[in-house]
Amino acid sequence: MxxxxxxxxxxxxxxxxxxxxxxxxxxxxxxxxDPDADERARLRAVAATLTERAEDAATDLVAGADVLQVGSSARGTWISGDRDIDVFVRFPPELDRETLAEYGLEVGHATVPDGHEEYAEHPYVKGEVEGFDVDVVPCFRLESATEIRSAVDRTPFHNRYLEERxxxxxxxxxxxxxxxxxxxxxxxxxxxxxxxxxxxxxxxxxxxxxxxxxxxxxxxxxxxxxxxxxxxxxxxxxxxxxxxxxxxxxxxxxxxxxxxxxxxxxxxxxxxxxxxxxxxxxEPREPTPLTEAALREHLSDRGTTPVAVRFETPELVDDQLYPQLRKSLAGIVTGLEDCGFDVLRAQTFAAETAVVLAELSVAERPAIERHLGPPIHVRAHAEGFYDAYADDPEVYGPFVDGDRYVAERAREWTTARAFLESDAVFDVGLGAHVETALEDGYDVLVGEETAALLPEFDRQLGAYFDPQP
Amino acid sequence: MxxxxxxxxxxxxxxxxxxxxxxxxxxxxxxxxDPDADERARLRAVAATLTERAEDAATDLVAGADVLQVGSSARGTWISGDRDIDVFVRFPPELDRETLAEYGLEVGHATVPDGHEEYAEHPYVKGEVEGFDVDVVPCFRLESATEIRSAVDRTPFHNRYLEERxxxxxxxxxxxxxxxxxxxxxxxxxxxxxxxxxxxxxxxxxxxxxxxxxxxxxxxxxxxxxxxxxxxxxxxxxxxxxxxxxxxxxxxxxxxxxxxxxxxxxxxxxxxxxxxxxxxxxEPREPTPLTEAALREHLSDRGTTPVAVRFETPELVDDQLYPQLRKSLAGIVTGLEDCGFDVLRAQTFAAETAVVLAELSVAERPAIERHLGPPIHVRAHAEGFYDAYADDPEVYGPFVDGDRYVAERAREWTTARAFLESDAVFDVGLGAHVETALEDGYDVLVGEETAALLPEFDRQLGAYFDPQP
Structure with a gap:
């Protein structure tokens, strides 16, 4: 080649x-x-049975319905051992959505007698047949993929395009x-x-x-x-x-x-x-679970300060949970950095509990911070700033730096822990369900206290301290 | 009004x-x-004597020379107690520079018998006459200030412009x-x-x-x-x-x-x-000298870590010294910040010794740092970066962040002191004479060790901790 x-x-x-x-x-x-001849034959046989059952049920309900096996098992691209069969039932586009859903479930139950209903954009029936995981999904039969009414309508077009090639x-x-x-x-x-x-x-x-x-x-x-x-x-x-x-x-x-x-x-x-x-x-890499001793050694070698916010995992499907965790991670990282707690690396994990972990290069700041005021030539603002700080005995300055006033004033948070334990953490832009979870309570773990994340997250932390591309 | x-x-x-x-x-x-009538009269009398002496000496040397009293004492804008009289001797522009200098000094000595020679752009004579500080400066007599050959040639034009207004x-x-x-x-x-x-x-x-x-x-x-x-x-x-x-x-x-x-x-x-x-x-503000106890209290209140580089003051006039000190200050601040040692405020002082003082918000960093590699699609650079770090047991990663490799590697300087005591301080862009002074040796003072700057810089540090606009 x-x-x-x-x-x-x-x-x-x-x-x-x-x-x-x-x-x-x-x-x-x-x-x-590669599936062997036997696996292929078994899949073909089961698929044929399912298609026949679905066709019978669908055409009983409405003329012009048809049935299509789609997905990797239809196209011979499944990986040996995968046991998914996707059966799409196409109904005429004249049907309204409610009838489509109703008919779809009826055909589904007829095709997979032990199946149960699941809900994506449309409800559909899912179940096991002779060891295969079967989905029976209703969709509209359309002329072109640009006419689709929901994502599933697109699948038959994808299937045809690939089958031809x-x-x-x-x-x-x-x-x-x-x-x-x-x-x-x-x-x-x-x-x-x-x-x-x-x-x-x-x-x-x-x-x-x-x-x-x-x-x-x-x-x-x-x-x-x-x-x-x-x-x-x-x-x-x-x-x-x-x-x-x-x-x-x-x-x-x-x-x-x-x-x-x-x-x-x-x-x-x-x-x-x-x-x-x-x-x-x-071969997917299986990270080595991290022991408590190894965690301590990493922290001592790196000299960093990990901080973790741990809370009960919101009850959401992964497709909702992980975007919310990532949003919360980004918000907390920004919040920490805005307070001067420099983040070296950060990560979020979820199992029974969920964790936003930030590894800090700087976990403490001095009592004061530099507060940059307006340019002195912006008179009203400049005078307001000067008057606000000039007589405050806790403030150094205002003095002049470049064309601006600067005041050195008390810093709101001198430790990352204080910041994370305060209400300020609710202002960083958390995911909605994460915010609710935090309102019900959360733990802040700092430094070696993060050992409390073991063993629940021993593999995730193993991967964290052995980062791969 | x-x-x-x-x-x-x-x-x-x-x-x-x-x-x-x-x-x-x-x-x-x-x-x-405002100078009173007596002060004005005395100045006028002395200035007249000086002008006469200078005119006699100048016209003896070359026809077409004349003498001009310039500066604030000539224009009546001096502040009572100021005792500067500036006598400018104008020679024809046909003279070459060397002759101008020679004649200038001759006239100067004739005008101020006890004077000594000083060197600006031209040499000139400076001395005391009846309690006044007198400069006798030679220059060219030109038609327009745009023809000037050196800065002093401009002075007579300035004088005339202001006198008229x-x-x-x-x-x-x-x-x-x-x-x-x-x-x-x-x-x-x-x-x-x-x-x-x-x-x-x-x-x-x-x-x-x-x-x-x-x-x-x-x-x-x-x-x-x-x-x-x-x-x-x-x-x-x-x-x-x-x-x-x-x-x-x-x-x-x-x-x-x-x-x-x-x-x-x-x-x-x-x-x-x-x-x-x-x-x-x-009334110029006289800063209160800082005591050692007050220094300790400020440091404890502020929670910062001052670091000072102290060395013997280069033997330069202020107009050369201070630009070099400021350049060195900027270089050291940038050097510290590039190493992650955040500078809250910095200042330079000079007396017998000179000091670059930086007050740090962050004086220590962890053992590792994040090292951002090239974008992975820049193939040759990316492969070079990956190969350089992939097998290093001291390095975490490389891993992928966004479209780039990142490696976590040992940080060169984990304390500001180590950085300042190293040769790296010579690479930050010091003033040339400051660099030479540092080559002869310097002290690094950290935290309360900066008390060693007292009493030499007690007023400067008093002002530092009581910053005014």
């Missing part, structure tokens, strides 16, 4: 491994991720790509991961003509990367580091959720893998 | 004191600064203005003070038509303030907060030396004086 021959980047800095070792690794991975070889490469992205921790478009969705992965493999050439390209990406498979001529600026215009909808960036860090990680690991191929890239 | 009637600024924020109190204060000051009343106001500027600490265009020269003060009083209206105007200045008494139409951007185009030379800003702080101080004290007139504004 041409794309794993020895090559150099434009700067001549890096050569990839010779193809032999890389191909050996890929065969090993392929043998793990994925042959056996590309499907195999999709499996490699998915496993690679899983291995490096960036697979999944949920809002916790903010990584690469299955559909995005398949589009990238199709676009670049395979897994190896996708890696070769990604290693040299200069974000923002814009990919427009159907040449829609994107006239919309997305502002995302990776833009893949949906072939079925020119206004949608399939990679909108993908965080800049995860694009960068793909670039990093693409280079690393090509330089020194190993199956380890395809 | 119209300019001290009750008035309001545009924002209506401030009323000035009613004129009576202000006028009472000004009369008191006037009675102190200063009447008795304005001269009295110049004396008030000078004493006010002395009182608030901004009089003098030497490079230690960086304030208002005598010539600048006289121009401002002439321009605004008096001391009271100068204060009224200054209180409302919006720097950059541009004053162009002869409407030269300045086509040069000076970049200074106060620009007074020299009436005798359109390319020169008479206020070029005047620091932004000193312009701001004039604005501040102009407002304060007009609001609450007092003779104190005309």
């Amino acid at each position: 041409s794309d794993d021959e020895a090559d150099r980047d434009e700067d001549g800095a890096t050569g990839s491994n010779d193809g032999g070792e890389l191909e050996d690794v890929l065969s090993t991975v392929q043998s793990r991720v 994925l042959d056996e070889a590309l499907a195999a490469d999709v499996r490699l790509a998915k496993q690679f992205l899983k291995g490096i921790g960036v697979y999944g478009s949920d809002l916790r991961t903010q990584g690469f969705s299955g559909y995005l992965t398949e589009l990238l493999v199709v676009e670049y003509g395979g897994f190896r050439s996708l890696l070769e390209a990604a290693a040299d990406w200069h974000p923002p990367v814009e990919i427009d498979p159907e040449d829609h001529g994107a006239d919309i600026s997305f502002g995302d580091p990776l833009v893949v215009i949906d072939p079925t909808d020119p206004e949608r960036n399939v990679a909108a959720v993908c965080a800049m860090e995860n694009v960068a990680r793909l670039q990093h690991y693409a280079r690393e893998f090509r330089t020194a191929p190993s199956v380890e890239f395809f | 119209s300019d001290d009637e009750a008035d309001r600024d545009e924002d209506g924020a401030t009323g000035s004191n009613d004129g009576g109190e202000l006028e009472d204060v000004l009369s008191t000051v006037q009675s102190r600064v 200063l009447d008795e009343a304005l001269a009295a106001d110049v004396r008030l203005a000078k004493q006010f500027l002395k009182g608030i600490g901004v009089y003098g265009s030497d490079l230690r003070t960086q304030g208002f020269s005598g010539y600048l003060t006289e121009l401002l009083v002439v321009e605004y038509g008096g001391f009271r209206s100068l204060l009224e105007a200054a209180a409302d200045w919006h720097p950059p303030v541009e004053i162009d008494p002869e409407d030269h139409g300045a086509d040069i951007s000076f970049g200074d907060p106060l620009v007074v185009i020299d009436p005798t030379d359109p390319e020169r800003n008479v206020a070029a030396v005047c620091a932004m702080e000193n312009v701001a101080r004039l604005q501040h004290y102009a407002r304060e004086f007009r609001t609450a007139p007092s003779v104190e504004f005309f």
Whole structure:
């Protein structure tokens, strides 16, 4: 294959491994991720049964309904062991939403007799059939993806687009790509991961003509990367580091959720893998749980002061919880830094409890702070500032620095703990449910007190002190 | 007088004191600064004698030479007690510089028999005559100030310009203005003070038509303030907060030396004086000497950590010393801040020893620092960074933050003392003679060790801990 021959980047800095070792690794991975004939046959049989059941139920309800198997199991891109079957039931667009929902559930229960109802944009039925996890989802049957009324209506168009382009070889490469992205921790478009969705992965493999050439390209990406498979001529600026215009909808960036860090990680690991191929890239890293002794040693080596705000985890699905945790993390970091408590690194974790952890370079400040006043030539403001401080015996100044007054006045918070334990923490821009959780009470842990986060977060802290790209 | 009637600024924020109190204060000051008839007569007599002696000596040497009394004593703008008489000897422009210097000294010695030679741009003779300090300075007699060959050639033009415009009343106001500027600490265009020269003060009083209206105007200045008494139409951007185009030379800003702080101080004290007139504004503040006990109390109240670099004062005139000290101060402050040692305020003093003092909000940093690497898409740099740190057991990371690598590595200096005691202090951009002085050895004082600066700098430190506008 041409794309794993020895090559150099434009700067001549890096050569990839010779193809032999890389191909050996890929065969090993392929043998793990490719479903064998037996698995394929079983899936095909179950899918056929489900489709038949759904078709019978749907056409009983309304003429013009049809049924479509979609997703990776429909396209032969699932990874061996995945047991998801997605059955989409398409109803005529004349139906109103309520009837669609009602019919959808009826068909769902008929298809998956032991199923239960779940609620996304539409309610749908989910359940187990012969060891497979089955979703039966209703949607509208439309002429074009631009007419969609909800996200699920788009799925049949995605499915058709990919089915037309994925042959056996590309499907195999999709499996490699998915496993690679899983291995490096960036697979999944949920809002916790903010990584690469299955559909995005398949589009990238199709676009670049395979897994190896996708890696070769990604290693040299200069974000923002814009990919427009159907040449829609994107006239919309997305502002995302990776833009893949949906072939079925020119206004949608399939990679909108993908965080800049995860694009960068793909670039990093693409280079690393090509330089020194190993199956380890395809195996998600399990962080070593941190012991209390190791925590103390890290803190002593680093000389920093960790502070943690710990509270009961709000009862939310991950797609709601993690954006709120990240918002709260950003707010608390900004709040700390605005008070002069410099943050070296920060992170948020959640399990039974949730934690915003900030590792401080500076955890204490002196009793006074420099307070910069207005330019002296802005007379009314300047006089107001001067008069406010001139007679305060606690204040040094006002004096003149450059063209401004400066006063040295008492600092509100001289320790990070005092700041975090005060009501000021509610003014930093917390996520709404995090704010509610904090109102019910929270702990502030400082320095070695953070050992109280063990063992609940021993793996997260293990990863924190062994940070990887 | 119209300019001290009750008035309001545009924002209506401030009323000035009613004129009576202000006028009472000004009369008191006037009675102190106005030379009485006896003093005037004595000065006139001595000046006449000196002029005659100089004329005789000069015309003996070269036809076309003449003599001019210049400066505040010539214009009646000196403050009572000042005892400076400046005699300028003008030679024809055909003379070469060497002959000018030679003749100048000859005339100088003839005029001031006990005088000694000093060296500015030209050598000149300085000495005491009947209790007056006399300078006899040679210069070229030119048609226009734009033809000047050195700064002293300009003086006769300045003198003529002011003599034509200063009447008795304005001269009295110049004396008030000078004493006010002395009182608030901004009089003098030497490079230690960086304030208002005598010539600048006289121009401002002439321009605004008096001391009271100068204060009224200054209180409302919006720097950059541009004053162009002869409407030269300045086509040069000076970049200074106060620009007074020299009436005798359109390319020169008479206020070029005047620091932004000193312009701001004039604005501040102009407002304060007009609001609450007092003779104190005309009396230079004598800072209370700081005791060791008071120093300790300030440090404990403020919670800061002062650090001082102390060395033998380079043997330089103030006009060379203070710019070098200020440059060294700026360099050391930047050096400290670049290492994470946040500076609250800093100052330099000189006597027998010289000191750069920085008061730190943060005097210690943890063992590690965040080191931001290149964007991951800048492949050659990114790979170089990653390879440099990936296998270093002392380094945490590299990991990915945004689109960049970050490594947490050992910090070079964890205390300000270690930084200041290291050779790194020579890389911060010290003044040349300060650098030489430091090479001969210096002390680093931290925290209460700065008590060793007492009593040498007890007044400077008294002022430091009682900062005024």
